Amino acid sequence: AQSVAQPEDQVNVAEGNPLTVKCTYSVSGNPYLFWYVQYPNRGLQFLLKYITGDNLVKGSYGFEAEFNKSQTSFHLKKPSALVSDSALYFCAVRVANQAGTALIFGKGTTLSVSS
Amino acid sequence: GAVVSQHPSRVICKSGTSVKIECRSLDFQATTMFWYRQFPKKSLMLMATSNEGSKATYEQGVEKDKFLINHASLTLSTLTVTSAHPEDSSFYICSARDARGSSTDTQYFGPGTRLTVL
Numbered sequence: 001a002q003s004v005a006q007p008e009d010q011v012n013v014a015e016g017n018p019l020t021v022k023c024t025y026s027v028s029g030n031p032y033l034f035w036y037v038q039y040p041n042r043g044l045q046f047l048l049k050y051i052t053g054d055n056l057v058k059g060s061y062g063f064e065a066e067f068n069k070s071q072t073s074f075h076l077k078k079p080s081a082l083v084s085d086s087a088l089y090f091c092a093v094r095v096a097n098q099a100g101t102a103l104i105f106g107k108g109t110t111l112s113v114s115s
Numbered sequence: 116g117a118v119v120s121q122h123p124s125r126v127i128c129k130s131g132t133s134v135k136i137e138c139r140s141l142d143f144q145a146t147t148m149f150w151y152r153q154f155p156k157k158s159l160m161l162m163a164t165s166n167e168g169s170k171a172t173y174e175q176g177v178e179k180d181k182f183l184i185n186h187a188s189l190t191l192s193t194l195t196v197t198s199a200h201p202e203d204s205s206f207y208i209c210s211a212r213d214a215r216g217s218s219t220d221t222q223y224f225g226p227g228t229r230l231t232v233l
Binding site for chain 2: 032034042043044045046051094097098099100101102103104105106107108
């Protein structure tokens with residue numbers, strides 16, 4: 001079955017420290033992978049995506065993610081966390097369905113950055 | 116660019132009534148829109164995929180007669196929750212897939228609609 005997993009419900013990091021939010025996936029074929037961020041009572045904001053090419057993808061707000069095919073991972077990273085980065089982060093993967101293609105999401109990881 | 120709006124942002128209704136939620140892509144054309152439901156502290160559950168000019172495709176377990184979806188134009192899709200019950204209370208989020216260029220798989224999300232059924 002095609003799926004995406006975020007093994008951590010919550011990640012806590014001090015401001016200024018690097019952060020990593022983990023994501024692993026299971027799909028057939030080449031994966032299209034995405035990261036979105038959600039602030040309270042808001043919709044999701046697109047951060048970055050991997051389709052093909054360079055394994056290190058740079059996105060919005062200083063975030064980046066590294067695609068690792070052998071480990072089937074797509075971890076989200078940032079060199080120096082900000083308190084304003086505190087939010088809910090979702091990893092997603094494109095899958096084929098009866099309507100064409102759709103995204104399936106991980107369960108989300110809450111990032112808490114302390115000052 | 117790539118802004119998606121939803122209206123209303125919050126709605127409270129009585130049990131048994133119907134509620135319509137609008138989703139608009141403001142600066143791009145979206146041949147495909149998606150409707151999701153999000154429970155507290157949970158991930159997004161895809162309800163249906165809406166293609167402009169055709170019937171929506173519903174995910175397994177989603178009642179198509181209860182959640183009516185219309186995608187009449189390239190910038191507007193609506194979700195109508197019919198005969199709403201308290202268990203329909205949730206956060207409903209739409210997204211639109213940009214049909215332009217090669218970035219056809221990026222979905223842009225609306226801000227969500229909080230539905231409370233009394």
